[in-house]
Amino acid sequence: EVQLQQSGAELVRPGTSVKLSCKVSGDTIIAYYMHFVKQRPGQGLEWIGRIDPEDDSTKYAKKFKNKATLTADTSSNTAYLKLSSLTSEDTATYFCTLQKLGPSGYFDFWGPGTMVTVSS
């Protein structure tokens, strides 16, 4: 059974950066695209971007191009989301989610989410 394990909650200062992790178990990460999705408290879902761990190619939503950086480490079956220049607008839960390789873009598996709070 495929499972995603995300890093713990973060309390960070405005203007700093944070790096979140998402570890895949039960399968190899290179069998999937890894996506990250943002959800602000009480709000909807917002797609940030995705990485192909096999070749490190990435796609980002325009809004997150200067905010988010996706990387992956195939040796540890883990993907990372780095968020920079944090503001209160970045306070949210961040989910990692897997899409099977291929043209479809729906998400078969989701992590439990990492809550990031930006506050001084």
Add this chain to the structure above:
Amino acid sequence: DIRMTQSPASLSASLGETVNIECLASEDIYSDLAWYQQKPGKSPQLLIYNANSLQNGVPSRFSGSGSGTQYSLKINSLQSEDVATYFCQQYNNYPLTFGSGTKLEIK
């Protein structure tokens, strides 16, 4: 970007009732549509993909339909465990986009 307009924003129904949730895409998405269920404090879970294919393990009271720009999720015989927020998502084109969600409660 493809805009997904979901309705209603909230819905209250009785146990055993049938409910419908709609999603309208701003352009043809060729059935590249998924539905997710999110219970409070949990991550979303895939219910339907390709507009009408039921994900493994999802009860058959859930069904999806539609084509072109108009899609719907139907829940038959509403159960208490169906209390959740439901989201549609298009994957026909990047950036991937979601509807704003429908919060379903039991009357």
